[in-house]
Amino acid sequence: MTHAIRFHRTGGPEVLQWETVDLPPPAAGEVRLRHHAVGLNFIDTYHRSGLYPLPLPSGIGLEAAGVVEAVGEGVDAFAPGDRVAYTSGPLGAYAEARNIEARHLVRLPENISFEQGAAMMLQGITAHYLLHATYPVKAGETILVHAAAGGVGSILVQWAKLLGATVIGTVGNEEKAVRARALGCDHVIVYSREDFVGRVREITAGEGVAVVYDSVGRDTFLHSIASLRRRGTMVSYGNATGPVAPFDCALLQKSGSIFVTRPGLFDYIATRDELCERSAALFEVVGSGRLRVEINQRYALSDAAQAHRDLEARKTTGSTILLP
Structure with a gap:
């Protein structure tokens, strides 16, 4: 027994x-x-x-x-x-x-x-496939990692830095912001008090990021798309706030011919x-x-x-x- x-x-x-x-x-x-x-x-x-x-x-x-x-x-x-x-x-x-x-x-x-x-x-292998297969991150690219102080997020941040990326991380409070910086985030956005789309555009001089790794789901999906550069990649790999609502695919063209993927381990x-x-x-x-x-x-x-x-x-x- x-x-x-x-x-x-x-x-x-x-x-x-x-x-x-x-x-x-x-x-x-x-x-x-x-x-x-x-x-x-x-x-x-x-x-x-x-x-x-x-x-x-x-x-x-x-x-x-x-x-x-x-x-x-x-x-x-x-x-x-x-x-x-x-x-x-x-x-x-x-x-x-x-x-x-x-x-x-x-x-x-x-x-x-x-x-x-x-x-x-689970978290480490997820980070590996996200960074090396779903969207292979290249040195010099700027990326956005949601929940940067969380389980997968904390590994994504560190591994992306090893690949030579500039990492913007979002977190829910200042305590987690301190942790995200310690992990290697070049920029940290506390989304509970900051407009992360505006901050991403400011940090990237208006261009947007190459890829967003989004485990949050419903509450961030559309804002994540708005943070991407032209032909950027939206990687939605979690539903922490609930599943993403249906959306018009024409939004992807209007946002710069965006790619969207929902990978699974x-x-x-x-x-x-x-x-x-x-x-x-x-x-x-x-x-x-x-x-x-x-x-x-x-x-x-x-x-x-x-x-x-x-x-x-x-x-x-x-x-x-x-x-x-």
Whole structure:
């Protein structure tokens, strides 16, 4: 027997329940994994609330790090005792232990802790594909990163600086502005008291930015488009304030022939090779010390509901982990 967070109906954080669950031996192709740390991500709130519908009842959570305890028939890439991490596969990371298909796992280097692994797999690989594939950022370009002090945002800022970009970051308050500057933002806009479109135009001498990375959604989408240069790229990769409302595509031409994309992590790690390539790049840049994964909040796994409350209330910065 083990424990996991599950929910039987959608709604607020109160629907998350700490339950005892049976854990059978791993099936063919699976491993049994004992979690040492579990990642908290905004997409978890979309699953819990019903924004991204799921069959119920359901587990929750997409990333964790831990140690392999047992392997099923046909698994030869991993053995008991291996340190691993993951950010794909069926929901269910909010658990003390679980069975998961071995194809979703990557080996965790010795210089990466379990806490780092759980905190950065989803957010770090997201930052990698956004910066290197969705819109490959080039040295000398000016970019706009919303929620620059948040989980993905804080990694985007640092990695974009390594690529030679000038980074404008938006945040919700002065405390987060201090953090964004420390991460490397060249310019920080506190959107709660500043017109970020006007400030972006001022900073770029009227031109606008090459790309906007927007995880906020409904409240910023149109303003983000208005911040782009001619033929700029709008990357909408989250819905923190709700889904983007329908809009007239003619707006894109009127705004300078803008490109809009809505990427998703799982299309960028659709193959085993892609998963290993992106995770290896992430492990290298973190392991070398050139990029910091800052874990600013830790909660007991059984307190996942409170972690969700704090995340949705914008009380968190950087990465958050849940500890079994």
